[in-house]
Amino acid sequence: MDHEFVLILDFGGQYNQLIARRVRECNVYCEVKPYNKITLDEIRSLSPKGIIFTGGPQSVYGDGAPTVDKGIFELGVPVLGICYGSQLMAHVLGGRVQTCESSEYGKTETEFDTDCELFRIDGLGEKNTVWMSHTDYISDIPRGFKITAHTAHCPVAAMENAEKKLYAVQFHPEVNHTVHGTDMIYNFVRNICQCSGDWTMGNYAQTAIKQLREKIGSGKVLLALSGGVDSSVAAALLSKAVGSQLTCIFVDHGFMRKNEGDEVEAAFRDWDINFIRVNAKAQFMDKLRGVSEPETKRKIIGEEFIRVFERQAKKIGAVDYLAQGTIYPDVIESGSGDAAVIKSHHNVGGLPDYVDFKEIIEPLRMLFKDEVRKLGTELGLSDTLVWRQPFPGPGLAIRIIGEITDEGLEVLQDADLIFREEIAKAGFDRSINQYFAVLTNMRSVGVMGDFRTYDYTLALRAVTTTDFMTAEFARIPYEVLEVCASRIVNEVKNINRVVYDITTKPPATIEWE
Template structure:
């Protein structure tokens, strides 16, 4: 399978580059700059990401690019462009004015391989505090803005290109065209990495990896674990044993409704009520990371206990997807900052003698949906909003009690059902409610109240790496707030979260 390699220098946009490459039906992998992969016949090109570092910083990344230069097409983006310049005799200096935000190309060489189809005056997105003042020898400029003369340049007589803006972000209007020019035009990628090809290759790979072994899978009711289960079922059939755990942190009535959903898929599913075990492990714990780890430990304990009831189980399957991996292990071990850990990423304790299989580990959420669609899963299931693995535990800020879970379940139910009834659910990528660790004064009837405040959150996104808050109608928000306060005992205030990611995250913990 041919691929593009992305070297991660820590940019918040690195995953967006990967998304744009995959939208072209080309497989790509993100690797840390300090662990560049060796070249083999599958690697068709290399992209160098941006970075929060300055190339002038002593501690900035300084990889040896000789393993790629003149052997593979190479594209440097922002920091990558500046590093190519500074490490080859050019000069990078602080910008007189930091360049962040929209800019327009004032010069475009439309004959250049990267710039074919790029319009004159095309808008691009700048995000850097340094700029290239002097180019290395044997280079040529192919794009400029009014403020940045060296916006794009190439090394002559080799397929090495560099741009000081971010083609991967939405605001670079012809960015997709530039990336396609590089990946398809220069790297000659075949664009044959499709959902159908992924299913075929994955099923064959699972058959070879697992053989006749038995696999236990923890279902969550969400898209990821369901698609993983169907892939495994295609590969190993009756040797897949699915367990759906009620951790006491699911949405209202979710345990029963999800078990019903799975009936028609032909999966062997066992429901396990483990609410009290999770509540005991979480008692008095307020720290978000410790809550996640406590939930992860109980999940492992439950699976260990259940797997012992199945003779000769060798594997634990999980619905881990790429954003889980990226946010948990800093972009596959690179310099990107770790935001949070996920309970289903990072291995198993020594006492649990199961190997891990993660069929979706390298897919983004929308890719998982496309794979599910190619296997014939129904749209209602595929259209379900993402729900965090730790469930409502990370939407209850502070410690967890059964009463707090009850309150949040009722609030969440009113919000989600309201979105569906108002035909807004499919316009939202993810929605939920957050129980805040504050109480506020209110008046109900003639009585003063001092009760909980809740926040509603709804975002639009494609993969969860970036997200914008949804501009839900005021009438809908007013009606929802009124219904929550009237129907949910213990809540007297509702607020709406209008933060985008970045700088905020989608979940509050």
């Protein structure tokens, strides 16, 4: 390992990515490994500074329940068990776990022993709120442990064996609802594990560039550049490593936001790479003529992207490596270690069989999205690209309900630009995780001046989320929405009504199509 390292053993917990992000926020490198795909000898060889057990849905005393080799507690490495992980620690070390008489879910008042090193936090106090989610509990602690927190219904909300540096919490410190939860994780990785915090994007960039140069040598690299954050940062990193040996193919299907194709091209104009922009709007529009069903639109755009990419790649000739912007959540969610294959099809839509590549290169494979953004800034990318809003592959084509026309695209691009401008002016462009406009196929009566109109309704959508699996609608102030609506109906043709989508995910999705 080039960095101090904390190992996270995953037992199927819903918050495994969140635990890893919290550790990384402490400037400590960590990796998530499935509990059943790493041996004790392999853990020993990694020399982790600490180990964290995640939560999980099963009961530790059930048949076939996930478990660990008891020897993991004899490595002399600090261990923190969270939820299921805390129960597993108790179970393996001779304690007792049983079903709660009264389960605990959600915010729960907890009493702490602030002498415990995990809880030595200014402002925590002896009572505070944590996030609970459990139906089992530790009823008897193992020998050598002491109880360090409890609730009205959970006698062991936390326990420790300080001598062996073993700590367990029944609640979820990684969740924002646990007051000072991130401080507890900081205390574990920085104070108990004594990690110095050597994980920074500056250090990562230097190490990654060196490793890429060694791997690629004099070979050629091909990258499908969408203009999104991940592929743009991957391009910048590879450019620093191998320069003109990298070729980026940017397929502009014509469904980008206003001026976005030009912005992507301008961003890489002075980089030492071979940048190929393919303006393919006409052929994409031809394929989509008369098509209104959203899934059909997606499939047509995906297939046509492959065809354009294939034709351009063939002109380049033999390629040694295919690069893509896989990031760490993709790897964690795959669980099987097959993320490269999964993402190659997801990102490229199917690898061209004529490209003679040695392997796939994924320089961002171990980074979370927030780390990718920090790396992009470190590498000199503009804020426009680094903070680009999440954008679906089919682009505005699936933000137009019904058939796509040139007129509809122009209307949506203009309206979407106004919405983004006003959100930025109001200072919400980084606190709202995704925001965009949708051109509906619904027309309604309106009045502009002294004239009756019969024009289209535009929907605005803005959400806050941590994982994009669930999302809340953003509470944009009425005065900001009013300015957006006023500008759109006055400056954009064929729009006479603006609505704001206040539906959560679920039941809705973030995108409309």
